[in-house]
Amino acid sequence: MTPGIISGLHTFGSRVNFNPHVHMLVTMGGLTKKGEWKQYDYLPFEMLRKQWQTVVLKFIRRGVSEKEKKRIQPRLQQAFHNNGKGFYVHAPKQEGNVKEQLRYIGRYIRRPAIGLNRIEAYDGQKVTFTYHDKTGGKEKRETISVEEFISRLIRHIPDEQFKTIRHYGMYSRRCKGLSKKVLCQWQQKAKRWIVKAKKTMRxxxxxxxxxxxxxxxxxxxxxxxxxxxxxxxxxxxxxxxxxxxxxxxxxxxxxxxxxxxxxxxxxxxxxxxxxxxxxxxxxxxxxxx
Incomplete structure (x- = not known):
């Protein structure tokens, strides 16, 4: 079964610090080899975390030289043993107004490192901005120099032609024609014309x-x-x-x-x-x- 996945890369945290992570939209179902839609309502989160841990560590080993691999191997083993339940994966099941959720996620996945509404003060030497502290769940302020603020921002500028949003599975280009056909059949069967398939897929x-x-x-x-x-x-x-x-x-x-x-x-x-x-x-x- 092939699901549809849209992934977006964020390299920043709430303090505009370097905190690379990936946001993903995954369909609750997928296409079978016969081109039929199959729905599911359950995701094994424990298995997902362990699989994510295995894949990340494997890619790190694959992307370094043999000399570098020997040097970082103890740290990779420590990362594996210190995270017995796997690496962190937050995968809540979304409920409510679908259109509102899509509008919010669309803005969030393409958002900049910091919004102008978070910058409270600038006097030519210092910049003061607010951020949400996830450890305490409170809004906090931080004041840093202009040079430090600029250095935090420019590290999140992607390279030219680098794609921060990618499509996989049934959302990929090679499956777009089949996905359009399945969407049209579902709309005719369910009699729910939410959007036109032709407008959605182009x-x-x-x-x-x-x-x-x-x-x-x-x-x-x-x-x-x-x-x-x-x-x-x-x-x-x-x-x-x-x-x-x-x-x-x-x-x-x-x-x-x-x-x-x-x-x-x-x-x-x-x-x-x-x-x-x-x-x-x-x-x-x-x-x-």
């Missing part, structure tokens, strides 16, 4: 992401409320304007005239050409009509 466009964040529609004109239609764009490359996209011959002809207009601007003094000033030098100029 990625949002840049326009949909902007609108869903609460901002105005970028393709609606603020003055006339008319709808913009994407036709093409021009980019600045090696000091020259180049047409990157032109969806029709009319668009290409218009963009060529625009490029010619900007490149033919001259100053009347001494017959010298006016220094070229491209609009939005570091961005692509996009044509909407």
């Amino acid at each position: 990625r949002q466009t840049w326009r949909e992401r902007i609108v869903s964040s609460g901002k105005r529609d970028p393709l609606i004109c603020e003055k006339c409320q008319c709808y913009y239609e994407y036709k093409g764009e021009v980019c600045l490359e090696n000091g020259r304007l180049e047409i990157k996209v032109a969806l029709c011959t009319t668009t290409r002809a218009y963009l060529e005239r625009v490029i010619h207009h900007f490149t033919s601007i001259e100053t009347p003094k001494k017959g010298k050409k006016k220094k070229k000033k491209w609009p939005n030098q570091n961005r692509a100029s996009t044509l909407f009509v």
Whole structure:
């Protein structure tokens, strides 16, 4: 049986300290080899903790050299014996409003190391912020220098192209088609049209992401409320304007005239050409009509 798993990596704790851990959303069920959905209501937490401990220690051994492995082997054995019940796994069964839980988890799994609402004071030298102390269950404050605060933050910036959220099992790309089919069959059988399967399984466009964040529609004109239609764009490359996209011959002809207009601007003094000033030098100029 193949479940659906969405995992998110967090490298920070409540004090913006280095505390790497993984949050996971796991379906209470999965797909059988025949492509049928099978549901379950029980997770053996004790077995899950021991399995998690075994996998973590095994990956640590696999990722180091033989010399390094001999050096850290006593510490790995100590970590195994000191945690007889396995490494910590918090896996509560969620109940209540599903949509509200998904909205909360979606914000939580992509949250930054610290929110602006937690920063209480900054005087140019010190930063004061609040955090939740899990050992005592109380809200506390901590004041540190600006340099220390910045050093705590930048350690949590992921490398370029590093994915902090990953999908496994029936949520992976190779199983997306089958998952969509099973979801449609379940909706027809249960007569519960919570969401459209087609909309659920595809990625949002840049326009949909902007609108869903609460901002105005970028393709609606603020003055006339008319709808913009994407036709093409021009980019600045090696000091020259180049047409990157032109969806029709009319668009290409218009963009060529625009490029010619900007490149033919001259100053009347001494017959010298006016220094070229491209609009939005570091961005692509996009044509909407």
